[in-house]
Amino acid sequence: xxxxxxxxxxxxxxxxxxxxxxxxxxxxxxxxxxxxxxxxxxxxxxxxxxxxxxxxxxxxxxxxxxxxxxxxxxxxxxxxxxxxxxxxxxxxxxxxxxxxxxxxxxxxxxxxxxxxxxxxxxxxxxxxxxxxxxxxxxxxxxxxxxxxxxxxxxxxxxxxxxxxxxxxxxxxxxxxxxxxxxxxxxxxxxxxxxxxxxxxxxxxxxxxxxxxxxxxxxxxxxxxxxxxxxxxxxxxxxxxxxxxxxxxxxxxxxxxxxxxxxxxxxxxxxxxxxxxxxxxxxxxxxxxxxxxxxxxxxxxxxxxxxxxxxxxx
Amino acid sequence: xxxxxxxxxxxxxxxxxxxxxxxxxxxxxxxxxxxxxxxxxxxxxxxxxxxxxxxxxxxxxxxxxxxxxxxxxxxxxxxxxxxxxxxxxxxxxxxxxxxxxxxxxxxxxxxxxxxxxxxxxxxxxxxxxxxxxxxxxxxxxxxxxxxxxxxxxxxxxxxxxxxxxxxxxxxxxxxxxxxxxxxxxxxxxxxxx
Numbered sequence: 155x156x157x158x159x160x161x162x163x164x165x166x167x168x169x170x171x172x173x174x175x176x177x178x179x180x181x182x183x184x185x186x187x188x189x190x191x192x193x194x195x196x197x198x199x200x201x202x203x204x205x206x207x208x209x210x211x212x213x214x215x216x217x218x219x220x221x222x223x224x225x226x227x228x229x230x231x232x233x234x235x236x237x238x239x240x241x242x243x244x245x246x247x248x249x250x251x252x253x254x255x256x257x258x259x260x261x262x263x264x265x266x267x268x269x270x271x272x273x274x275x276x277x278x279x280x281x282x283x284x285x286x287x288x289x290x291x292x293x294x295x296x297x298x299x300x301x302x303x304x305x306x307x308x309x310x311x312x313x314x315x316x317x318x319x320x321x322x323x324x325x326x327x328x329x330x331x332x333x334x335x336x337x338x339x340x341x342x343x344x345x346x347x348x349x350x351x352x353x354x355x356x357x358x359x360x361x362x363x364x365x366x367x368x369x370x371x372x373x374x375x376x377x378x379x380x381x382x383x384x385x386x387x388x389x390x391x392x393x394x395x396x397x398x399x400x401x402x403x404x405x406x407x408x409x410x411x412x413x414x415x416x417x418x419x420x421x422x423x424x425x426x427x428x429x430x431x432x433x434x435x436x437x438x439x440x441x442x443x444x445x446x447x448x449x450x451x452x453x454x455x456x457x458x459x460x461x462x463x464x465x466x467x
Numbered sequence: 468x469x470x471x472x473x474x475x476x477x478x479x480x481x482x483x484x485x486x487x488x489x490x491x492x493x494x495x496x497x498x499x500x501x502x503x504x505x506x507x508x509x510x511x512x513x514x515x516x517x518x519x520x521x522x523x524x525x526x527x528x529x530x531x532x533x534x535x536x537x538x539x540x541x542x543x544x545x546x547x548x549x550x551x552x553x554x555x556x557x558x559x560x561x562x563x564x565x566x567x568x569x570x571x572x573x574x575x576x577x578x579x580x581x582x583x584x585x586x587x588x589x590x591x592x593x594x595x596x597x598x599x600x601x602x603x604x605x606x607x608x609x610x611x612x613x614x615x616x617x618x619x620x621x622x623x624x625x626x627x628x629x630x631x632x633x634x635x636x637x638x639x640x641x642x643x644x645x646x647x648x649x650x651x652x653x654x655x656x657x658x659x660x
Contacts, residue, residue: 221499221501221502223502224501224502224505227505253524253528254524254525254597254598254599255524255525255528255529255599258525258528258529258532259524261528261532262528262529262531262532262535265531265532265535265536266531266535268535268536268539269505269508269535269538269539272539273501273505276501288543291539291540291543294536294539298536315525315599432657433657435654435656436655436656436657437657438656438657439656439657439658440656440657440658443656443658444658
């Protein structure tokens with residue numbers, strides 16, 4: 155199997171590309187989210203930049219006896235993990251970091267987010283922040299298995315865990331046609347691991363902002379940026395795994411991928427902002443009783459289709 | 468043994484190995500359960516890094532994935548069952564220091580002695596193109612029976628542990644004669660049951 159990673163000397167620009175794409179996706183997500191919430195003018199897309207710069211200049215405040223090391227580690231880890239998960243998303247036909255297990259890599263970065271968010275909750279030695287951290291872990295128990303099964307479904311159909319192979323396998327037919335349940339589950343779980351929209355209980359106003367209640371200045375910027383990059387990366391990943399990535403007529407591949415990513419973000423925001431915040435303990439039951447069987451059945455259907463020779467290659 | 472690895476790979480394995488051991492030691496040095504838990508996670512992530520350098524990507528990311536979730540869950544329970552649940556008071560992970568030091572040094576000596584005295588087999592055949600596929604074929608092929616038995620055993624253990632640990636069984640939920648139409652739960656779940 156050919157190694158799709160750029161050659162060694164191109165790694166520097168490729169890293170920069172991923173960072174730039176990550177920031178652009180974060181801006182897209184934050185702007186669309188704000189537009190949906192305020193129903194407001196296009197100034198919504200300026201507002202995230204403005205508040206980002208303000209956070210950059212804001213003085214950091216602290217709490218009594220924080221666990222500073224773990225707190226900082228958690229705050230830095232959130233955006234770093236988001237960018238690392240973006241590293242396996244194919245951008246313009248290639249990924250920054252192509253492995254033989256891209257899907258598992260994406261999943262692992264999201265799993266490391268469990269630790270990072272809990273640390274952000276633990277660090278400040280504050281009640282509401284810690285409550286938010288525990289809420290995120292409870293939510294993680296709900297979404298983790300459906301997410302894994304929806305990723306496995308894609309891997310089964312493509313016969314590979316490499317994202318570039320998965321995009322290539324959709325040359326004739328987008329995977330969303332045969333695996334709609336996996337696609338919807340993937341987008342729902344993406345909202346859950348970015349604890350956004352209906353899954354924002356870990357940062358809920360009922361616990362004074364939860365995990366982020368004691369964050370200020372650069373820490374808060376990194377944390378919010380990481381969430382937005384994660385959601386944007388998940389949208390780009392969803393477009394690549396289920397909507398054929400860069401395939402489409404007339405326009406060049408990256409433009410198609412961008413258009414599909416924007417469509418996914420808009421759909422996600424439009425639906426997600428119409429659903430009230432769900433309690434993590436309730437989402438666990440729904441996830442295990444409904445989503446897990448549904449995704450297992452979806453995997454079974456795809457496996458049967460694969461054996462009957464439905465997927466080429 | 469390591470001749471087919473490049474210089475930087477050997478260096479990376481050595482550095483990550485030292486990191487792993489250092490973080491492992493840190494588990495018993497730090498004075499908070501949260502730090503001990505995440506020092507252990509850092510140690511596991513360093514091991515995952517070693518696997519990554521050895522080009523065993525699947526094993527590396529699975530190690531990172533499983534260990535992270537495990538440590539995150541473990542942090543919840545360890546802190547919950549500690550004598551000071553907030554975990555912010557000083558604590559120590561060391562008990563029976565003398566005995567454990569003797570046991571640790573003994574095991575270390577035996578393992579190192581074994582590593583250096585054993586006659587390691589040389590590799591037969593070539594490195595596979597896709598180690599993930601080879602691993603899957605090994606697990607799902609010749610070792611299927613072992614994996615199935617282990618899997619069912621683990622699952623039974625989890626179920627048994629949950630049944631033993633739960634304070635509310637089916638008689639509490641559905642009544643003494645199990646005739647309740649709806650479970651009587653203090654906190655309703657997300658489904659209309």
